[in-house]
Structure formats: C-alpha cells, structure tokens
Amino acid sequence: xxxxxxxxxxxxxxxxxxxxxxxxxxxxxxxxxxxxxxxxxxxxxxxxxxxxxxxxxxxxxxxxxxxxxxxxxxxxxxxxxxxxxxxxxxxxxxxxxxxxxxxxxxxxxxxxxxxxxxxxxxxxxxxxxxxxxxxxxxxxxxxxxxxxxxxxxxxxxxxxxxxxxxxxxxxxxxxxxxxxxxxxxxxxxxxxxxxxxxxxxxxxxxxxxxxxxxxxxxxxxxxxxxxxxxxxxxxxxxxxxxxxxxxxxxxxx
Ligand SMILES: NC(=O)c1ccc[n+]([C@@H]2O[C@H](COP(=O)([O-])OP(=O)(O)OC[C@H]3O[C@@H](n4cnc5c(N)ncnc54)[C@H](OP(=O)(O)O)[C@@H]3O)[C@@H](O)[C@H]2O)c1
Numbered sequence: 106x107x108x109x110x111x112x113x114x115x116x117x118x119x120x121x122x123x124x125x126x127x128x129x130x131x132x133x134x135x136x137x138x139x140x141x142x143x144x145x146x147x148x149x150x151x152x153x154x155x156x157x158x159x160x161x162x163x164x165x166x167x168x169x170x171x172x173x174x175x176x177x178x179x180x181x182x183x184x185x186x187x188x189x190x191x192x193x194x195x196x197x198x199x200x201x202x203x204x205x206x207x208x209x210x211x212x213x214x215x216x217x218x219x220x221x222x223x224x225x226x227x228x229x230x231x232x233x234x235x236x237x238x239x240x241x242x243x244x245x246x247x248x249x250x251x252x253x254x255x256x257x258x259x260x261x262x263x264x265x266x267x268x269x270x271x272x273x274x275x276x277x278x279x280x281x282x283x284x285x286x287x288x289x290x291x292x293x294x295x296x297x298x299x300x301x302x303x304x305x306x307x308x309x310x311x312x313x314x315x316x317x318x319x320x321x322x323x324x325x326x327x328x329x330x331x332x333x334x335x336x337x338x339x340x341x342x343x344x345x346x347x348x349x350x351x352x353x354x355x356x357x358x
Contacts, residue, residue, distance in 0.1 A: 276320060
C-alpha cells in the first residue's frame with residue numbers, strides 16, 4: 106500500500122500539502138495527523154485519495170507508540186512524509202511560560218525527529234521527506250529565540266539527513282517559508298513583546314507548490330518569495346550580530 110503521511114494536516118501549510126499531494130501523487134491512502142480530529146475528517150470530502158485521519162497530540166509520548174503500531178500493523182510503502190506540525194510563541198524568553206517553550210522543542214524538534222526515525226524503515230528508493238522549517242532558521246532571533254532555534258535544528262537535520270540517505274535514493278528537503286497567512290499567528294502572538302511586520306504575507310498554496318517543484322529539482326532547501334530569498338542570502342554573508350542589531354532596532358529594543 107503506497108501512502109503519504111502528513112502531520113499538521115488540520116490547517117495551514119500541512120493541509121495545503123494534503124491537497125497538492127492528492128493531485129500530484131498516485132497513492133492508496135494519505136495518513137493525516139493533528140489533534141483536531143474533526144478537521145482531519147473534513148478532508149475526506151475534498152480529497153480524492155482515501156484519507157486515514159489520525160488524531161494525535163504529537164507532544165504526548167504515547168503518540169510515538171501509536172504511530173509505530175500503525176506502521177508495523179500495515180507495513181505501508183511510505184512515498185512521502187511531510188512534517189508540518191509546529192508552532193511558535195513570540196515574546197521575551199523570560200515572559201513566556203516554560204511549558205510553552207518546552208512544547209515548541211517537543212513538537213518542532215522531538216516529534217519531527219521521532220516521526221522521521223519511525224517512518225524511514227518504511228521508505229524506499231524515490232521516497233521524499235519535507236521538513237517544514239522557517240526563514241527564522243537562518244539567524245538567531247531575539248524575542249523569538251526558542252522558536253527560531255528549533256527551526257535552525259530542522260534545517261541542519263534535514264540537510265545532513267538528505268546527504269546520509271543519498272545511497273538509499275531518499276530525498277529530504279527543508280521548506281523555509283517567510284510569513285504565511287495561516288492560524289499560526291493566533292497561537293504565536295501573545296502580547297506586544299514582538300512587533301510582527303505583516304507587510305508581506307504569502308499563501309500556503311505558493312509555498313507548497315514551490316516546495317513540490319523544488320523537491321523534483323533535488324534542492325535541499327525551498328524558499329518562496331524574492332524578499333525571503335534575499336534575506337537567506339544576506340544571512341550567509343552578514344555578521345549575525347549586525348542582523349540581530351537591525352532586528353532589535355525594528356523591535357525598538
Ligand atoms: N505561518 C507562518 O508564517 C510560518 C512561517 C514559517 C514556518 N511556519 C511553520 O509551518 C508549519 C505549519 O504552520 P502553519 O503556518 O500551517 O500553522 P497552523 O495553521 O497553525 O498549523 C499548525 C499545524 O500543526 C498542528 N499541531 C499543532 N500542535 C500540535 C500537536 N501538539 N500535535 C499534533 N499536531 C499539532 C495543528 O493541528 P491541531 O491544532 O489540530 O493539532 C496544525 O495542523 C509549522 O511548523 C510552522 O512553524 C509557519
């Protein structure tokens with residue numbers, strides 16, 4: 106049974122991956138994972154491929170056992186894995202609660218790593234892994250410090266794993282969006298600690314469509330938008346101390 110597994114499928118970028126993979130891949134099932142089961146069930150009415158809705162809180166340690174059991178029970182051929190589940194909390198490190206900070210590490214890093222580890226034995230030549238990072242991965246970001254650090258992990262992990270898996274013909278790519286109009290900000294923005302400049306928003310459709318094209322081209326990192334591409338380039342040549350100074354000036358800190 107050929108399948109795709111997509112986390113964070115109940116909204117935003119993950120949900121868009123479900124829609125576009127439905128149109129571009131010949132699969133028997135798409136396994137969709139998130140906490141809100143009713144949102145996952147809704148996908149059944151708009152997606153042609155059979156949907157298996159798996160309602161899981163990926164920060165809960167039992168979620169790993171449940172996914173492992175499902176995989177060993179069905180022994181699928183996983184053609185595509187998308188790790189899109191993730192969240193950010195913007196604000197001063199000391200002002201955000203510890204559970205909120207730890208939650209980002211548990212979801213954005215630990216869950217993503219565990220799922221990749223569990224799924225890899227079920228992948229073969231030609232399989233692809235999309236790890237959703239962020240443009241914040243490319244510099245240390247004061248006042249978004251833990252979130253940005255989790256995304257730096259995602260990019261580093263994806264690039265090295267992509268190299269490791271070359272011999273097996275499995276590709277891994279980090280998808281690094283700038284601001285994208287999703288429910289992300291309902292959770293991220295808690296107070297006025299961080300001024301978010303909403304001048305340039307992209308859509309999940311744009312980000313995912315380019316990611317699928319970039320994967321076909323064999324890219325390691327997919328970045329949508331001229332200004333985000335410029336930012337990523339600048340972060341390769343600009344001292345990060347200076348970049349942080351500019352960011353803090355913008356934040357009036
Ligand atoms: N939006 C942006 O500007 C932006 C920019 C750069 C990177 N990103 C990254 O893109 C990814 C997708 O975010 P988005 O913008 O699409 O935001 P979103 O609409 O809020 O989607 C987040 C997804 O993660 C799932 N999720 C959250 N906590 C979970 C948990 N504990 N267990 C299982 N699933 C969980 C949510 O589902 P449930 O709530 O149903 O569990 C939802 O499906 C994230 O990794 C985010 O960091 C977003």
